[in-house]
Amino acid sequence: MQRPEKETLVKEFTEIFSSAVSGVLVDYKGSSVEELTNLRKTLNEKNSKFRVVKNSLAKIAIAGTPFESLGEHFTQTRALVYSNEDPVGVAKIITDEAKKNDNIKPIAGVLVTGGKGELLDTNGIKDLGNLPSKEELLVQLLFLMNAPATNFVRVLNEVPASFVRVLQAVADSKE
Numbered sequence: 001m002q003r004p005e006k007e008t009l010v011k012e013f014t015e016i017f018s019s020a021v022s023g024v025l026v027d028y029k030g031s032s033v034e035e036l037t038n039l040r041k042t043l044n045e046k047n048s049k050f051r052v053v054k055n056s057l058a059k060i061a062i063a064g065t066p067f068e069s070l071g072e073h074f075t076q077t078r079a080l081v082y083s084n085e086d087p088v089g090v091a092k093i094i095t096d097e098a099k100k101n102d103n104i105k106p107i108a109g110v111l112v113t114g115g116k117g118e119l120l121d122t123n124g125i126k127d128l129g130n131l132p133s134k135e136e137l138l139v140q141l142l143f144l145m146n147a148p149a150t151n152f153v154r155v156l157n158e159v160p161a162s163f164v165r166v167l168q169a170v171a172d173s174k175e
Contacts, residue, residue, distance in 0.1 A: 006057060013061030016051065016082060021112050023082035024094050024125055025073050030103035039097055039104070048083040048090050066110060066117030073108040087111055088131055091120075095129025 017023075028036060040050050055074040062068050083090045090109075097104045109120040111128065120128065132140070 009057050010061045013058050017062050017065035017067040019084050020082040021084060022087040022090050023067060023080050024090050024109040025070055025107045026079050026081055026094060027105040027107055028079050029077045035101055042093055046089045047085050050079055050081050052079045066112045069117055069119040070108055070110055088128055091125050091128035095126055
């Protein structure tokens with residue numbers, strides 16, 4: 001690889017590391033082309049990307065970015081799975097894929113919050129991947145917000161219902 005190509009790759013990697021909100025470094029050694037193609041399709045549906053990285057160039061590109069803490073993990077065959085939108089989606093997809101495919105192994109990840117990157121180990125990636133989705137969390141929140149009002153209406157409805165039941169019991173006893 002010639003120097004201009006390397007400089008282009010470093011710029012591309014720097015843009016990725018500067019704009020991504022989360023990323024997982026993955027060992028994909030032993031995966032078939034079909035498995036990686038399916039993974040890429042799944043990632044594309046969730047607005048995420050799979051990018052094979054050249055370790056020496058990636059180490060240069062991470063300087064001054066939130067992904068700087070990943071530097072020591074750029075060894076052997078690695079790919080970066082990242083997203084510019086959904087911080088949890090990447091971890092979910094990789095966690096699910098690792099369950100199905102023994103050749104996909106998450107190595108380390110970064111979750112960007114407040115412009116700073118937090119390094120995640122394998123367990124952190126799994127924990128993040130097992131969180132409920134944003135939609136599920138919103139449904140749970142709405143359910144919790146709606147519960148007091150629902151219970152209040154039930155209590156208000158119980159007063160006349162109890163009165164009607166008492167009247168019915170009196171009427172039944174008179175017959």
